[in-house]
Amino acid sequence: MQPISRRRALQLGGLGLTSIAVGTVGLTWRTLSGNTPAARQELAEPSTLTSTEGLLTVRLEAAEGPVRIADRQATALSYNASLPGPTLRLRPGDRLRVQLVNRLDTVTNLHVHGLHVSPERNGDNPFVTVEPGSTFDYDYRLPPDHPPGMFWYHPHHHGMVADQIFGGLYGAIIVDEPESEFGSIPITRERVLVISDISLNAAGNIQPPSAMARLRGREGDLVLINGQSAPTLEAKPGERERWRILNACTARYLRVRLDGQRLRLLGIDTGRLAEPRDVEEILLLPGNRADLLVTAVQETSPLLALPYARGQVMGMGGMGNEPQADSTSESSTLATLHVTGDKATPLPSVTTRTRQLDLRGKPVAARRELTLAMGMGMGGGMSFAIDGKEFAPDRVDQTVQAGTIEHWTITNTSPMDHPIHLHVWPMQVIEAGGKPIEQPTWRDVVNVPARSNVTVRILFDDFTGRSVYHCHILDHEDLGMMGVIDVRK
Numbered sequence: 397m398q399p400i401s402r403r404r405a406l407q408l409g410g411l412g413l414t415s416i417a418v419g420t421v422g423l424t425w426r427t428l429s430g431n432t433p434a435a436r437q438e439l440a441e442p443s444t445l446t447s448t449e450g451l452l453t454v455r456l457e458a459a460e461g462p463v464r465i466a467d468r469q470a471t472a473l474s475y476n477a478s479l480p481g482p483t484l485r486l487r488p489g490d491r492l493r494v495q496l497v498n499r500l501d502t503v504t505n506l507h508v509h510g511l512h513v514s515p516e517r518n519g520d521n522p523f524v525t526v527e528p529g530s531t532f533d534y535d536y537r538l539p540p541d542h543p544p545g546m547f548w549y550h551p552h553h554h555g556m557v558a559d560q561i562f563g564g565l566y567g568a569i570i571v572d573e574p575e576s577e578f579g580s581i582p583i584t585r586e587r588v589l590v591i592s593d594i595s596l597n598a599a600g601n602i603q604p605p606s607a608m609a610r611l612r613g614r615e616g617d618l619v620l621i622n623g624q625s626a627p628t629l630e631a632k633p634g635e636r637e638r639w640r641i642l643n644a645c646t647a648r649y650l651r652v653r654l655d656g657q658r659l660r661l662l663g664i665d666t667g668r669l670a671e672p673r674d675v676e677e678i679l680l681l682p683g684n685r686a687d688l689l690v691t692a693v694q695e696t697s698p699l700l701a702l703p704y705a706r707g708q709v710m711g712m713g714g715m716g717n718e719p720q721a722d723s724t725s726e727s728s729t730l731a732t733l734h735v736t737g738d739k740a741t742p743l744p745s746v747t748t749r750t751r752q753l754d755l756r757g758k759p760v761a762a763r764r765e766l767t768l769a770m771g772m773g774m775g776g777g778m779s780f781a782i783d784g785k786e787f788a789p790d791r792v793d794q795t796v797q798a799g800t801i802e803h804w805t806i807t808n809t810s811p812m813d814h815p816i817h818l819h820v821w822p823m824q825v826i827e828a829g830g831k832p833i834e835q836p837t838w839r840d841v842v843n844v845p846a847r848s849n850v851t852v853r854i855l856f857d858d859f860t861g862r863s864v865y866h867c868h869i870l871d872h873e874d875l876g877m878m879g880v881i882d883v884r885k
């Protein structure tokens with residue numbers, strides 16, 4: 397039997413079926429997963445695989461099967477039977493070889509999100525198809541000047557992406573600072589925090605989203621951190637931690653707060669800010685990562701994800717059984733940080749400075765205007781398009797000259813925000829809503845707010861080949877909001 401969704405339950409409640417609805421809703425994975433403080437677990441990290449002598453060779457087996465989620469046995473998708481998959485730790489100049497084994501009953505492939513590597517052949521090629529029961533050998537070569545940061549891997553086969561990531565297929569990649577800079581940030585410890593969301597029914601199986609949830613971009617009713625539900629972290633007063641936070645959610649925007657402690661942002665997505673910046677809140681779009689210094693100050697702080705209003709799917713009255721609700725996520729407690737014990741010996745202060753590349757004022761080879769739109773499609777369904785076209789793998793939408801800088805203005809005519817992601821080449825955001833940004837930021841996922849626009853500059857420095865740009869609300873990408881870029885010599 398299909399368990400009744402909470403919204404559906406509310407509707408049934410309105411029809412006088414409250415007792416039935418409540419009875420069913422009581423039996424979800426979330427309520428079974430013990431939310432009492434005694435049941436809370438310490439945060440555990442995914443296993444880490446580190447390169448040696450410039451090489452990391454990994455076998456990733458994608459399969460459906462038993463896996464621990466929120467401290468119980470569920471049935472989901474995972475790499476190597478763990479959710480998240482192993483963390484891959486690299487240095488600039490390294491070679492990463494991944495043997496992807498597809499034990500799923502659907503096609504898949506692998507994308508290394510944010511890595512600046514070749515998109516051709518068995519590199520970061522989103523056009524590869526790995527059939528069920530077969531394997532594919534990926535070979536990624538990081539340039540010696542690859543920026544440090546947190547990146548991640550996940551499937552990217554068009555039409556399958558949202559289901560496979562929501563189901564549990566993701567893992568972190570960390571590119572450390574080059575040897576010469578290692579140790580430049582004194583810390584007590586480092587933590588990898590992979591945030592994801594999922595919906596499971598009472599039996600612990602994945603709950604597929606409704607048609608309307610796909611249009612909005614599905615948000616799971618469980619928000620996980622390293623596959624756990626609201627775990628605890630401990631630190632001594634004065635300790636300084638480096639947190640690498642990934643938003644691996646399929647569509648959920650995360651407004652992350654940790655009130656009471658001191659937060660300094662080292663970078664978002666790729667590379668580092670010119671210098672650490674004090675922050676109170678970080679907005680992480682789906683796919684974004686934060687490199688954050690946390691200095692323990694106060695006794696206890698919840699790590700919160702506050703609601704973010706992504707807008708509405710308009711003109712969809714009569715579609716599906718659900719009311720026309722907007723896409724504002726609920727507030728959730730991701731974890732709790734307990735600061736206890738004796739005061740730690742103070743660490744040397746952070747003096748790190750980095751020179752950031754600035755593409756403003758540089759010669760631009762081409763200016764492009766891209767338009768993200770939602771509308772009624774041919775068959776009466778909703779269409780998600782870029783420049784009026786849905787994704788077609790054999791059509792090239794943007795041809796770019798390698799070795800040049802381009803200036804892209806991306807306009808969103810729809811009533812929902814869309815986070816735009818370009819593979820391989822990071823974007824420097826220079827304008828938002830037509831106004832220049834004082835301190836331009838480097839991102840590989842950029843928010844294009846509802847009925848607004850952003851302007852970015854992109855350095856197509858070295859790699860050639862075909863790749864993609866798309867909305868990182870992965871249901872929208874699967875529904876067609878993706879284009880093909882071809883960078884040629």
Ligand SMILES: [Cu+2]
Nearest residue numbers: 814867869872
């Ligand atoms: Cu979108």
